[in-house]
Amino acid sequence: MRLSQLEVGEKGIVKEFTDLEMSVKLMEMGCLPGEEIRVERIAPLGDPIAINVSGYQLSLRKREAFTIVLQ
Amino acid sequence: MKADIRVALVGNPNTGKSTLFNVLTGLNQKIGNFPGVTVDKKVGYCQLPDGRRAEIIDLPGTYSIYPKSQDESIVFSVLADKSNPHTPDLVVVILDASNLKRNLLLYLQVADLKIPVVIALNMMDLAKKADIDIDVDLFAKKLGVPVVPISARKVDGITPLKDAISFANKIALQEDSIDVASIAPQLVESIGRELNIDNPYLALQLAHQHETLTFLTPAQSERVEELEKEFSFNSQKAQGAETIARYSFINDLLYDTVKKPVTAHDETVSNKIDKVLTHKIFGFIIFFAVLMFMFQAIFSWSAFPMALIADGFVWIQDSLHHVLPSGPLTSLLVDGVIAGLSGVMVFIPQIAILFAFISILEDTGYMSRVTFMMDKLMRKVGLNGKSVVPLIGGFACAVPSIMSTRTIENWKDRMITILVTPLVTCSARLPVYTLLIALVVPNRNIWWVFNLQGLALTGMYIFSLISAIVVAWVFKVILKGKERGYFIMELPVYRMPRWNNVFYSMYERSKSFVFQAGKVIIAVSVILWVMASYGPGDRFEKIDQHFSAPQYTKTMKPDDLDRAIASAKLENSYAGVLGHVIEPVIRPLGFDWKIGIALITSFAAREVFVGTMATIYSVNGSAEKMESVYQKMHEAKNPKTGQPVFTLAVAFSLMMFYAFAMQCASTVAVVYRETKNWRWPAIQFAYMTVLAYVASFIAYVVLK
16 A cells, blocks of 8 residues: 555555655655554645644655555 | 854754744844855844853754755755854754654754754744643753753743853763664774764764765765775665664653643644635635735835835935036946946835745745645646746746745756746836837727736736746756656644744845845946947047037027937947947847847846836936836837837837846846856846747737
8 A cells, every 4th residue: 555545534654665765855754664644635736645744744746655655 | 243152043944943043133134145055144143141142043944964955955064064164163953842753853963963052942832732741851851952942933931042052061962862873884984084083973974965065175075985885885775774763762752751642633723724725726716816916015015115216216316416526427326326226226115025925925834835736737847836936926026036946956947947937027027018018009998897008918927927837848848857856845834924034034135135136237237337328439529519510509409409419429329339230130020229229238137128218219317207208209200111110019029029038137147146057047048038039020020
């Protein structure tokens, strides 16, 4: 299961990343393996998405969300 | 100004760092540049309780000391470079008490550089409201540094923070957090030994960042590169390992010191606002309504102060002409320097209002939602959600807008944004358009409500946006990107704007605009003055002799005679000669040599057009006497055919030229400053000139 497959309001726990470069940037922002992620909303045009992670909102593109593997 | 202690402010974006900076320093601040890079350096001064004076440096907000953009790279180089005159004696790390986990990552990295640190625990009021209970004493004990709870917005806890700054240790006493050296033991040891660095984290960071650091010699940097190869060091893997180790330390620390309520996920106010503001339909309607309101305000609110400034300069010029003896020096000062200055100053109200709006939109958190909504659309044409801000700003002035592209991390996205921003109809084009539209478009309403002239002007604005988007798409195809684009961005909680910050931003931006653009404009206007005031050989003497003949002095009124002489002199000045030289080139566009002079002078700044037209059609006065410029241009006839010069075709051809041509010395200068390479302003100048010529030609041929 990838983060990009979640619908608005659904939650998941980060398992691993498929892209090294992206993982470094995501982890820096608090999006680490073991963290719970909730999809808050999707932009009006369908991309990017907004997620809630460790208490704040982060926006990222669907392509980037696809690199996050959920448990 | 001398300071006894140098303090750097470091923190995540949206933690109230700028608010704290403003509270500490007040108006006692200035924006400068870090040597060699184009990152704004905000420095201010603050009196400490013990009577010493502290210099406070506000470093750009960042999530870690691994830089993702040009702005962020300055943080590590300021903190790490011991030989740099800006190296701080003390770092104040600002943490958002309501979001400690992510904030602590940056703190731990800074602390490991072993510079004395004080923690300012900001937004304590918000944390209390959310029932987050922080054991500050235990927190401070575990980290080994002074921790001061504050609320910068409410100006709470500022005196204890100043006390902590003045009592801070000269040596770093913070506890170690993770075993940094274990990430790459041999590499850290070798770099430390060869470059004589005893701090393992500094050595590790040099391995990560040596390519961009200016304080390493090329030989040192090369040696680090060799060592990395020798120990097969992978920068990203090492950064990942470090981040995971730090977060595990942070989790342990927070488990002991912070109690959070375990409540279910309930709908926050911010979320409710987002449901409306980023709604599929309302989101865009609200965004366009905000934009419309902004333009209206920029034009209507600035009209009165702009008129005041313009009148003030006319008054100064008049009085100086009366007080000073007439001669070339007075003329240079009054008609060259002061006239040029007034051209800059008159834009201050518009720039101040634009920056007030941008700073309100950013402060409230709305700008990041606009970025969020527009990203997909902008990406299609090679831009980025973050390009929206400079493009909107371009309606006022391209100069500060190009400066604001620094937040775009991706190189290609940033270059394209810089290249197309000057196409957007800026406020300097407004006087040109209004004059030309008034000349050829009838002032009447169609369909009861729409004024034809207003429609023509609106059309020029929309046309400029469309052309910017088309050109961006073309550059997307042409330019080769070096790096992958990504869009990982925090969406901060909605907040009321902090009026102090809005005011400071207005003040600082206007000030730096006046000084940066002002220098260029004054220089160019002096050159223009020389070109328009002197001519080759003895042409000017001949004109004086010619008009001193009795048939002129006897029959003409002195005023008319002066105008006739001025007009003849302009035609024979260097500028006039140049106008005649380029006439064959611009004739296909419908322009004569007089318009040619205006085109040349407008390359300094577009708004010079009206003034030049006024001089050429020998009207005394400047842009303020629009009526009379209008009259003269309206009555201007082609000497050969007897037809009016400014027909619909000529006026629209001219507007097309002004829409596309890079007629702004300040923009050229700022593009060079931002890209550090003459190639970019050259490419921009070339493509815009070609577009201008082609568009003008088409407009003239179609409408003729």
